[in-house]
Amino acid sequence: MRILLTGRNGQVGYELERSLQGLGEVMALDRKxxxxxxxxxxxxxxxALRPSLIVNPAAYTAVDKAEAEPELAMRINGEAPAVMAETARSIGAAMIHYSTDYVFDGSKSGSYxxxxxxGPINVYGRTKLAGETAVQASGIPHLIFRTSWVYGRRGQNFLLTMQRLARERDELRIVADQYGAPTWCRTIADTTAHVVAALQCDPRGPAAAALNEGAWREKSGLYHLAAQGQTTWHGxxxxIVAHGSSSRKPPVLPITTQDYPLPARRPANSALSCDKLIRTFCGLPAWDSALRLCLE
Incomplete structure (x- = not known):
């Protein structure tokens, strides 16, 4: 199976290039x-590449900057996945696409x-929802994975920011009234690889097929993929500070969303129920267990 992977230098793309090894010929591309x-x-x-499977973690992820660049964010997050899905249909390929908890408005009391x-409340969420809708409407075999609060050891993310601030400041003031599940990018990549392997090994498909289309179509759809449990940005x-390797461990003080205004509104509740993915494919780790493993 030929696998086209986008965004190889991004947090999730970097991990996917490694996790997908052995499942096919991985053709990983960066922005260039x-x-x-x-x-x-x-x-x-x-x-030109004619992949059997397109895996698309690449996205416009600058949530606040998107408020000032809505057209560019929509082109990358909404129009690009639509073109990928349309072209995938023309060559008989399947697609895995990643979305976000920010497609919700955050008003629900329980997990989504x-x-x-x-009901996205910012530009980023609206553009990611447009991408979801386009892939679903294309009619191709597809998996859409909504995830949340992604972090890792590369790029720009909350984990690396907190580690830097802990070295620089005497105290950290962090929002404590937004809830969600921090999700390690390696968890996303490894789970994706597990799902691909399960679909390709389904005994109902021909062993020599580049794509086990019957299994992919049967399991096609939208799934939530996030670490289990929930916390706040403050938690x-x-x-991060308590289990980090730095000897400096400044106090972490709770503040409200109103105390830290940003250009893009955030949902108060980003908790995702992953029961569908767990029932269909595999389990997922607790957010704090995954974080400690990442820190180690």
Whole structure:
């Protein structure tokens, strides 16, 4: 199976390039090789490489900056996945696409399930929802994984920011009224690889097939993929500081969302129920267990 992977230098893409090894020929491209803002390049690249599976973690992820660049964010997060799915249909390929907890408005009291009504409250969430909708509407075999609060050892993310601030400041003031599940990018990549392996090894498909289309179509759909349990940004920061290797461990003080205004509104509740994915494919780790493993 030929697997086209976008965003190889991103947090999730970097891990996916390693996790997907052994499942097929992984053709991993960075922004220079495939710029998602160039829709014609997307079509040409997919037609030239003719993958059996497109895995698309690449995205416009600057949540606050998106408020000032809505057109660019929509092109990368909404239009690019639509073009990928359209081109995948023309060559008989399947697609895995990643979305976000920010497609919800955060007003629900419990964890969100896949069928809950969406209602994004910022540009980033609206553009990611557009991408979801386009992939679903394409009719191709697909998996859409909504995840939340992604962090890792590379790039720009909350974990690395907290580690830097803990070295620089005498105290940290972190929002304590937004709830969600911090999810290690390696958890996302390893779970994705497990799902791909399970679908490709389904005995109902021909062993020699590049893509086990019957199994992919049967399991196609939207799944929540996030670490288990939930915390706040404040709780996340406390755990980072407490279990970090630095000898400096400044106090982490709780503040409200109103105390820390940002250009893009955030949902108060980003908790995702992953029961559907767990029932269908595999289990997921607790957020604090995964974080400690990442820190170690």
């Amino acid at each position: 090789g495939l710029d998602l803002a160039d829709l014609d390049q997307i079509r040409e690249t997919i037609r 399930v896949e069928d809950d009504a969406t 996340f920061a406390q755990t």
